[in-house]
Amino acid sequence: MVHNATSDRALIVGAGHAAGELAGSLRQGGFAGGITMVGEEPHLPYQRPPLSKAFLSGEADIEAIQLKSRATYDKARIDVRLSMRVVGVDRAGKHVTLADGSRERYDKLILATGGRPRVLDIPGLQAPGSLTNLHYLRTIRDAERMRHQLKHGFSLVIVGGGYIGLEVAAVARRHGLRVTVLETLPRVLARVTAPELSLFYEEVHRGAGVDLRTGTMIRDVQIDESADAITAVSCMNGDVIPADLVVIGVGLIPNTEVAEQAGLAVDNGIVVDEFARTADPDIFAIGDCSNHPSSLYGRRIRLESVPNAVLQARTVAALLCGKPLPPAAVPWFWSDQYDLKLQIVGLSQGYDRLVVRGKFEDRSFIAFYLRDAHVVAADAVNRPKEFLLAKRLVADNISISSTDQLRDESLPLQDLLKSTIN
Helix, strand or coil, X not given: CCCCCCCCEEEEEXXXXXXXXXXXXXXXXXXXXXXXXXXXXXXXXXXXXXXXXHHHHCCCCHHHHECCCHHHXXXXXXXXXXXXXXXXXXXXXXXXXXXXXCEEECCEEEXXXXXXXXXXXXXXXXXXXXXXXXXXXXXXXXXXXXXXCCCCCCEEEEECCCHHHHHHHHHHHHCCCEEEEXXXXXXXXXXXXXXXXXXXXXXXXXXXXXXXXXXXXXXXXXXXXXXXXXXXXXECCCCEEECCEEEECCCEEECCXXXXXXXXXXXXXXXXXXXXXXXXXXXXXXXXHEXXXXXXXXXXXXXXXXXXXXXXXXXXXXXXXXXXXXXXXXXXXXXXXXXXXXXXXXXXXXXXXXXXXXXXXXXXXXXXXXXXXEEEEEEEECCHHHHHHHHHHHHCCCECCCCHHHHCCCCXXXXXXXXXXX
């Protein structure tokens, strides 16, 4: 049982989705001590997924993507301090040091430091902010800068064919921009989906007018005479692509510097157990920055997803309130592109068979990834009800005796769940 005296002080480093969820869950769970959240951005905790979708397109404003209002935090006695950066942790003295030299005491420290965009090691692309039309999308400020440049007829070059790049491409095409997507690998979404899914999304984007080029590497960029904007992107194959703006989306680097300074284990994220605890029993790490064990996959994983951030936040809150929750959960994600809602459950790496239910040409289907007759993951496009059932198939480690049971749309998936024995 975790001690929760009224004098206990929970200090949350970071003010993203995981941090906001944790602060609220602590109070809802009966945590009576002080709660302080320290964040580098000037904004209250907000949802990041809309930054490449509704917020970027102008359909949602800052208030619409905020998790809670300032008044809600004040009412819950949650001290939110923005535009402040933690630079060090003194584990023996149980305090953190801020960039301005001040200190904050803690009894329980939760690192929710998130991550930052991976910067391309290419001349001209190494200094985000130095060029007015170069964008690495991660924050509200990034999205605000970018959306003011989404002008009809402008040429947009996107480097990276992952979720962020393709979501931005879809928004830009709706705004009438000429869009070119450059992906180094032979196909888009190569790290997260099967070749069949990659081909489907490539055809969707090309059908929407996107100039999508796979197997293409960037050599450098051309800068205008004022040295403050990119005018073109040069590729290794000799192609030169004019650009009014450039977006880079090539992955995320977890922010682990504070944990490393504190002497905590770091390995592709801050190493934690199934309850998000580090080796120090008074320090936790949650969200994009944490690396935790997965009993489902038998290995450690780091997940960049809202559901994982929320789950880890609630797990820590429950533990600190003396009401531990079972930690087991199935990873899931989503992506909105054009009229397509892609929902993903599980991790597909290492699958040995793909079974598709529905037709790609109908833009509504679900692809099941199997390994040794077990469903380890599924990608659902415009099939929300079946996606919920797929989550159970993955979570329960269902063994499939015949793939026809998955493929045959005359057989409801819920019947499969009832009739299949683990």
